[in-house]
Amino acid sequence: MKALILVDIQNDFLPGGALAVPEGDEVIPVANRLQAAFPLVVATQDWHPANHGSFAVNHPGKKVFEKIELNGLPQTLGPVHCVQGTAGAELAAELQRGQVAKIFPKGTDAGIDSYSGLFDNGHRRSTELGEWLKAHGVTEVFVCGLATDYCVKFTALDAQLGFKTYFIEDASRGVNLEPNDVKHAITEMGRAGIITVQSAGLLNSK
Numbered sequence: 555m556k557a558l559i560l561v562d563i564q565n566d567f568l569p570g571g572a573l574a575v576p577e578g579d580e581v582i583p584v585a586n587r588l589q590a591a592f593p594l595v596v597a598t599q600d601w602h603p604a605n606h607g608s609f610a611v612n613h614p615g616k617k618v619f620e621k622i623e624l625n626g627l628p629q630t631l632g633p634v635h636c637v638q639g640t641a642g643a644e645l646a647a648e649l650q651r652g653q654v655a656k657i658f659p660k661g662t663d664a665g666i667d668s669y670s671g672l673f674d675n676g677h678r679r680s681t682e683l684g685e686w687l688k689a690h691g692v693t694e695v696f697v698c699g700l701a702t703d704y705c706v707k708f709t710a711l712d713a714q715l716g717f718k719t720y721f722i723e724d725a726s727r728g729v730n731l732e733p734n735d736v737k738h739a740i741t742e743m744g745r746a747g748i749i750t751v752q753s754a755g756l757l758n759s760k
Contacts, residue, residue: 557692558592559683559713560585561671561699561706561726562600563649566642572635575701577727582648584725584753585698589653591756594690596683598671598699598709599661600636601643608667609634612720620730627675630731636661658683670708672715686717694718696756702728703739710748719748722756 566572568579589595608630610618620631636643645651658681660668668674670750672684687695695717697710706726713719721743728736740750 555594555691556592556694556696557594557596557687557690558588558595559671559695559697559709560595560649560654561697561709562566562598562636562701563646563699564600564636564642565644565646566600566635567700568646570686572633572642575727575729576729577614578700579648581699581727584722586648586650587757588696588698588722588725588753589650592653592696594687594692595653596687597645597649597654597657598681598683598705599643599645599657599659600661600668602636602661603664604634604637605664606661606667607665608632608661608678622642624667625676627665627666629675638662648664654711656686657734658686665692669705670712671705672709675708677712684713688716692717694720696722696751698722698725700727702726703731703735707739710743711746712744714746714748721748721750722753723750724752724754743756 567575607624610616618633660681666674695713
């Protein structure tokens with residue numbers, strides 16, 4: 555069975571949000587159309603405590619996008635975003651939820667970040683997404699959302715551990731903190747065996 559994974563389509567990652575992805579809002583109508591083409595749809599949700607170690611403000615003297623080590627792992631510091639219970643952490647209002655079977659929170663441990671929707675960055679703890687998908691008979695996953703060069707990429711790479719994995723390019727947008735970050739992310743996914751597809755092909759084959 556196939557499943558669609560909607561990654562972090564949340565207010566803080568949309569234009570005007572605390573950690574906005576350029577053109578991030580453009581993924582929403584595509585994601586809405588795609589849901590009808592899948593028997594199972596899930597979503598991930600960045601869900602940070604206010605004292606999260608990835609926030610620059612929690613490291614006096616450090617700046618946003620500065621790189622540090624956090625509990626033995628490299629960490630790029632960000633602005634405060636997707637704090638549990640805030641409007642910024644909510645899924646985008648325009649994103650249809652009727653077919654979303656379950657939402658998986660991630661980044662809930664203040665001591666470690668979680669770009670992937672399946673594990674934290676150290677693979678120390680699972681979000682239970684992979685286990686849940688397997689329990690529902692899923693063998694193929696299609697990953698899209700925000701952002702291509704961070705959470706989408708790492709979710710897709712981790713999904714390779716148990717599923718045939720596809721990346722839906724036009725239903726995703728990237729940060730491009732460095733030029734060509736998105737291009738490099740797609741190349742990295744391809745090298746790992748992840749197949750890049752477009753939404754039109756999936757909708758036409760329904």
